[in-house]
Amino acid sequence: MSTATTNAPQKRSFTAAASVYVNERTSIAGFVKELGRKAFPDHWSFLLGEVALFAFVVVLISGTFLTFFFQASMAEVHYNGSYVPLKGVEMSVAMASTLDISFDIRGGLFVRQMHHWAALLFVAAIGLHMLRIFFTGAFRKPRELNWVIGFVLFILAMAEGFTGYSLPDDLLSGNGLAIINGMIKGFPLVGTWMSFLLFGGEFPGTDIVGRLYTLHILLLPALVVAFVALHLVFVVVHKHTQYAGPGKTPGNAVGPPILPVYAAKAGGFFFIVFGVLALIASLFTINPIWNYGPYDPSPVSAGTQPDWYIGFADGALRLIPPGWEFVWLDRTWSFNILVPIIAIGVFIVLALMYPFIEAWVKGDKREHHIADRPRNAPTRTAIGAAGVTFYAGLWAAASSDLLATHFSLTMEGVIHALQAVVILGPFVAYFITKRVCIALQKKDREIVLHGFESGRIVKLPGGEFIEVHEPLDEYERWRLVSFETYEPLMLRPNSRGKITFGQRLRAGMSRWFFEDRIAPVTKGELEAGHGEHH
Amino acid sequence: MIPKRRRSMSENRKSPMNRQKRRTGRRHPLATVALLALGLVFTGGAYAAFSTGTAQAESSANSQQTIDEGKKLFQANCATCHGLEAQGTTEGPSLIGVGAAAVDFQVGTGRMPMQMQGPQAQQKPVQFTDEQVKQLAYYVASLGPGPDIPADHLTNGGGDAANGAELFRINCAMCHNVAGAGGALTEGKFAPPLTDVSGVHIYEAMVTGPQNMPVFNDMNISPEDKRDIITYLKYVQDNRSPGGFELGSIGPVAEGLFIWIFGLGSLVAITVWITAKSN
Numbered sequence: 021m022s023t024a025t026t027n028a029p030q031k032r033s034f035t036a037a038a039s040v041y042v043n044e045r046t047s048i049a050g051f052v053k054e055l056g057r058k059a060f061p062d063h064w065s066f067l068l069g070e071v072a073l074f075a076f077v078v079v080l081i082s083g084t085f086l087t088f089f090f091q092a093s094m095a096e097v098h099y100n101g102s103y104v105p106l107k108g109v110e111m112s113v114a115m116a117s118t119l120d121i122s123f124d125i126r127g128g129l130f131v132r133q134m135h136h137w138a139a140l141l142f143v144a145a146i147g148l149h150m151l152r153i154f155f156t157g158a159f160r161k162p163r164e165l166n167w168v169i170g171f172v173l174f175i176l177a178m179a180e181g182f183t184g185y186s187l188p189d190d191l192l193s194g195n196g197l198a199i200i201n202g203m204i205k206g207f208p209l210v211g212t213w214m215s216f217l218l219f220g221g222e223f224p225g226t227d228i229v230g231r232l233y234t235l236h237i238l239l240l241p242a243l244v245v246a247f248v249a250l251h252l253v254f255v256v257v258h259k260h261t262q263y264a265g266p267g268k269t270p271g272n273a274v275g276p277p278i279l280p281v282y283a284a285k286a287g288g289f290f291f292i293v294f295g296v297l298a299l300i301a302s303l304f305t306i307n308p309i310w311n312y313g314p315y316d317p318s319p320v321s322a323g324t325q326p327d328w329y330i331g332f333a334d335g336a337l338r339l340i341p342p343g344w345e346f347v348w349l350d351r352t353w354s355f356n357i358l359v360p361i362i363a364i365g366v367f368i369v370l371a372l373m374y375p376f377i378e379a380w381v382k383g384d385k386r387e388h389h390i391a392d393r394p395r396n397a398p399t400r401t402a403i404g405a406a407g408v409t410f411y412a413g414l415w416a417a418a419s420s421d422l423l424a425t426h427f428s429l430t431m432e433g434v435i436h437a438l439q440a441v442v443i444l445g446p447f448v449a450y451f452i453t454k455r456v457c458i459a460l461q462k463k464d465r466e467i468v469l470h471g472f473e474s475g476r477i478v479k480l481p482g483g484e485f486i487e488v489h490e491p492l493d494e495y496e497r498w499r500l501v502s503f504e505t506y507e508p509l510m511l512r513p514n515s516r517g518k519i520t521f522g523q524r525l526r527a528g529m530s531r532w533f534f535e536d537r538i539a540p541v542t543k544g545e546l547e548a549g550h551g552e553h554h
Numbered sequence: 555m556i557p558k559r560r561r562s563m564s565e566n567r568k569s570p571m572n573r574q575k576r577r578t579g580r581r582h583p584l585a586t587v588a589l590l591a592l593g594l595v596f597t598g599g600a601y602a603a604f605s606t607g608t609a610q611a612e613s614s615a616n617s618q619q620t621i622d623e624g625k626k627l628f629q630a631n632c633a634t635c636h637g638l639e640a641q642g643t644t645e646g647p648s649l650i651g652v653g654a655a656a657v658d659f660q661v662g663t664g665r666m667p668m669q670m671q672g673p674q675a676q677q678k679p680v681q682f683t684d685e686q687v688k689q690l691a692y693y694v695a696s697l698g699p700g701p702d703i704p705a706d707h708l709t710n711g712g713g714d715a716a717n718g719a720e721l722f723r724i725n726c727a728m729c730h731n732v733a734g735a736g737g738a739l740t741e742g743k744f745a746p747p748l749t750d751v752s753g754v755h756i757y758e759a760m761v762t763g764p765q766n767m768p769v770f771n772d773m774n775i776s777p778e779d780k781r782d783i784i785t786y787l788k789y790v791q792d793n794r795s796p797g798g799f800e801l802g803s804i805g806p807v808a809e810g811l812f813i814w815i816f817g818l819g820s821l822v823a824i825t826v827w828i829t830a831k832s833n
Contacts, residue, residue, distance in 0.1 A: 067825040071818070105715040105789055123796070133797055140813040141821075148818060191723065191732065192805070285828055292824055300817055305797030306809050311733040311790075313723050321727040321805075322737020322745065328810025419807040421738035430673070430742035 057277050058256060063263060065152045070286060072145035073248065074293040075138050079180075082135035083237065089125055091117040092233035094189065094226040103310050111189070111314030114229045118188040118309055134301035139184060141297065143177045143329040150174060154374070154404050156391035158261045161384075164375035166254040171372045173247050176240055178329050183236040185307075185327055189229050192307070194315025195324045197224060199334070206357030224317065261391045264502040265495070268390065325418055335417030336360035339439050364414075371407065381529040382506050395464075396503040396540075398457035399533045405453035406446035413442035454536070461538035464500045467492065468541045501540045508534045617692070624693025627686055631667050640697055652762065653700020654691035659758035661687050663751070673742035674765055701761040708781045709753035711788035718786030721779055725770065733803035734787055739766055749791060753784045 032040070043049045093113040099106050101116070102123045121128035150170060153159055159167035186193040201223040205211040220227030260275070268274045275282075312321065326334050337360050344356040370377070378400065379385070394401040416423065417438045424431045471489035479485055492500070509530040513519050629638055635646030642648030646668070649657070660666040664680040682690070691703060723732055731737045734748035743766045748756070760780055763769030775783070794800070801808040 062829045064822070064825040064829045067829065068822075071821050071825070105719040105786055107716045109716050109720060129797055137809075137813060137817065140809060141817050144814055144818045145821070148822075191727075289824075289828060293821060296817065296820055296824075300813075303798045304812065305795040305800050307806070308733070308795055308797060308800070308803070310796075311803065313719060313732065316723075319723045319727055321723070321732040322729055323731045323735065323805045323807070325806045327806045328813070331807075331810065422804055422807050424738040424742070425736060425744045428742070431738050431740050433742075 055256065056280075056283070058259070062275050065156075066260065067289065068145055068149035068152055070289060071293060072142055072149055074290045075142040075145055075297070076244065076248065077290065078138040078294055078297050079135060079142055080241070082131045082138060083241075085131045086121065086135055087237055089117060089121050089128065090114070090187070090233075092187065092230045094229050106310060106313065109314060112229065114187060114189040115309070115314045118190070122310065130301055133304075133306050134297055136184075136306045137300050137304075138297050139181050140306075140327060140329075141293075143174070143181055146170075146174050146177055147329075151404070151408070155394040155401060156261065156263075157388065157397055157400065158391055159375040160388040161375075161379060162387050163254070163258055163261075164379070166251060166258065167375050168372060169247055169251050169254065173244065173251065175368075176244050176247065180236065180240045180244065181327055181329055183232045183240065185330075186232050187229060187236060188307075188309045189315050190309040191312035191315055191319065191321060192309070192324060194224065194317070195320055196326055196330075197228065198317065199326075199337070203337075203357050203361065206354035206361075208351065208353060208358075224315065259389065261389055263393070264390050264499055323422060328415070331418035332411055332414040333360070333364060335414035335420075335438070336364055338420055339414070339417045339435060339442060341439075367407070367410065381526060381533055383509055383526070383530070384506070390502070392503060395457040395460040396505075398454045398461070398536070401457050402450045402454035406450040409445040409449040410442060413438050413445055417442070458536060458538055465538060465541055468497055468500050469545065497546075501546075503540055505537050505539050506530075506534050507537075620689050621693050621696045623686075624689035624691070624696075627682070627690050628693055631681075632690075635668065640694060649694050649697070651698035651700045652694060654695035654703050655701040655758040656762040656764075657691040657694045658687060658703050659755055659762055659764060661690055662758075663755055665764070674744065677746070701758075704754060704757040704761075704777075704780075708777055709757050709784055711753055711781075711785045713778065713782040713785035715782070715786045715789045717779070718782030718784065721775065722783050722786055725775065726783070729767070731804065733800075734790055735803040735805075748787055751787070753788060756784050756787060 039049075091113045095113050096110055097113055097116050099109050099111055099116050099119060101107075101120050103119055106119065118132070121132050123129070153167065153170070182196070186197050201215055201219065204215045204218065207214065215223060218228070218231075219225040220231075262268050262274060265274070325331065337357070340356045340360060342356075344359065345352060345354045347353070392400075394404075417435070420431060420434045420438065423429060423434045471491040474488045474490045476488045477485055478488055509527050511519055511523060511527045514523070628636075628640065632640075632646075632649075635643060636649050637643045637646075640649040642650075657666075660675075661682055662680060662684075664678045665675040667681065668675045669678060670676075680687075688703075694700075695702065722730075722734075726734075729737055729739065729745035730748055731745075736747035737745050739745060745767070751759075757780055759767060760770040760775065760783070761772075770780070795803075801812055
């Protein structure tokens with residue numbers, strides 16, 4: 021302290037001196053000031069991405085600990101640690117070292133469980149965050165690329181999860197790899213070659229754990245970190261979206277500035293996420309590899325499932341009816357594998373490209389910074405609901421056996437019901453959601469025009485009873501009337517006087533999107549409405 | 555549940571010491587032989603002394619009486635389906651030659667008398683006293699030779715858990731799940747959880763193959779291996795997971811549901827709380 025005062029002519033606090041020191045060497049002040057003044061609109065759903073980010077930080081920290089003790093080798097050893105029912109059993113070094121982490125390294129089991137729980141939370145939070153973005157239309161221009169980046173992160177997160185799940189080389193992870201091996205081999209012509217390339221010979225071989233480890237701790241995390249950084253840069257550049265409200269225009273972002281309040285809250289929130297994960301990890305078992313034992317290609321346990329985020333793929337495989345595999349031209353064509361892969365591939369590509377598809381259908385090139393209320397974009401919301409139903413059906417199918425035992429149903433019944441959910445469910449969900457959205461919009465219109473029911477019944481001098489409707493306040497009304505609607509695009513011949521197929525398609529899609537729509541209340545209607553209300 | 559848990563945790567903590575002792579004993583080849591011999595002599599001798607001394611004497615004295623009692627019980631409770639002489643009817647199979655073990659298992663776990671036709675006989679509260687179960691069992695055993703109720707040294711869980719775990723994973727886990735949490739079979743049938751079955755019933759299930767379960771006779775799995783399997787299942791029953799609550803030991807599905815509902819659910823609640831207007 022005394023040295024600080026002698027160095028500086030005027031008396032400065034240590035923090036001040038330190039910041040000056042840093043700033044004189046990095047000129048970081050401008051950046052901090054700029055970032056610190058950024059506003060972050062307050063809505064709980066805007067924090068879902070942070071849950072994902074913080075869960076990822078926990079995954080990184082706990083994973084680093086695990087790398088100190090995990091050995092990614094498939095050499096055979098006889099287990100000699102402290103878990104009795106595996107003593108003397110032959111297993112790979114990978115499995116033995118994971119058991120050591122669980123039983124013989126202080127705090128190891130806790131960190132292992134925290135790593136796995138945090139990974140599950142990471143992907144779940146990404147999923148929920150994506151749903152928020154989708155249903156509020158926050159992927160529209162200029163944020164389309166950030167949607168794509170986010171989607172890539174989702175896929176990378178799944179890949180991280182799957183490679184991690186396979187590392188301990190226990191029965192469960194081995195079964196997972198066996199399924200992947202089967203899927204790869206299901207590709208016509210190249211399948212077997214690809215499998216041999218991946219596993220370094222006949223499955224399971226002795227290479228796969230080492231290879232997955234490289235992916236799991238080096239390549240994939242580097243990609244995730246890079247994409248997260250890019251994702252956040254874009255969030256700052258684009259400003260955050262916000263819900264409609266007085267004073268909130270497309271050009272601004274209203275909310276408390278990042279520094280100091282928001283940053284403090286976010287910092288605190290990290291510790292909350294950390295704390296919740298620590299609590300879960302210390303109370304609840306996850307992936308008890310000691311039950312599963314070492315991988316051996318012959319046994320398969322009942323209730324063998326992937327982690328939840330791979331469930332949809334497993335479910336797709338389970339839903340394919342038997343007998344979709346036949347021999348033609350001396351080769352086996354495994355449509356039981358190709359069909360689910362193609363269906364899932366198409367689903368993923370459509371979801372990934374959705375921002376571009378919607379913009380094209382609307383012919384909309386404007387920027388959008390105000391988040392839609394889901395009811396005000398009925399077709400999009402209905403498409404989303406259909407997608408969620410499709411995904412959820414596949415997801416549920418991964419637990420068909422457990423649904424059967426826990427609800428005393430037959431396996432066959434569950435499978436048939438879920439086949440119906442996956443194929444017909446999306447249409448039903450689409451229809452119901454669209455109707456519900458439109459009904460809600462009509463109700464909003466009613467409320468704006470005639471006020472809300474106050475529950476107060478008044479008797480008029482003439483003996484007539486009426487219920488008094490209270491008008492909305494200005495703020496509330498603003499929230500209800502400020503949204504955009506679109507009309508179906510008109511088919512117009514282009515400069516050469518022709519109507520191309522693309523235009524027809526687009527007009528058709530546009531009609532599908534916007535033929536049923538409820539326009540927001542206009543100023544004129546509002547004034548007319550005020551006149552007539554009781 | 556909590557006191558039980560505590561107890562098993564402390565056992566856990568103690569067990570490394572026991573193991574240490576056992577391991578050092580095992581290292582000496584002669585010690586193993588001596589121990590084995592001693593064990594065999596002791597258990598065999600004790601068993602013989604016990605059975606000749608008391609049980610055998612009693613049951614031989616009562617044996618005809620036991621069988622007669624069993625027959626009465628049988629005709630009152632089981633004959634509608636299995637026939638007056640256990641010869642079988644359209645409602646139920648013949649029990650001639652199924653042995654005492656099958657009856658002890660079916661009646662002792664509350665599966666028989668069967669209540670309603672379904673994909674699989676459901677377990678209900680046991681309807682007979684232990685003595686009555688034995689009477690039924692010896693009556694059916696008297697009709698034709700079949701597997702007997704196993705001896706105590708095979709079912710008390712004193713074998714090698716590691717060997718048992720391996721055998722269990724290979725022979726049983728595809729139906730019963732690696733942790734014995736149970737699993738689904740086709741057409742509404744299921745393999746039940748093995749979380750609170752007694753050693754005797756586990757043994758009997760293996761030798762009689764109830765309903766949709768295959769029979770594991772002594773050629774498939776020797777009596778000692780059966781004892782090891784029981785030892786493993788007892789270990790799983792008595793030692794709760796070192797990682798905390800097991801969520802039913804049914805694997806990733808339970809974990810996924812848990813993280814969505816409780817993990818993400820609680821964090822969403824917290825985000826709502828954080829962004830609530832502070833005024």
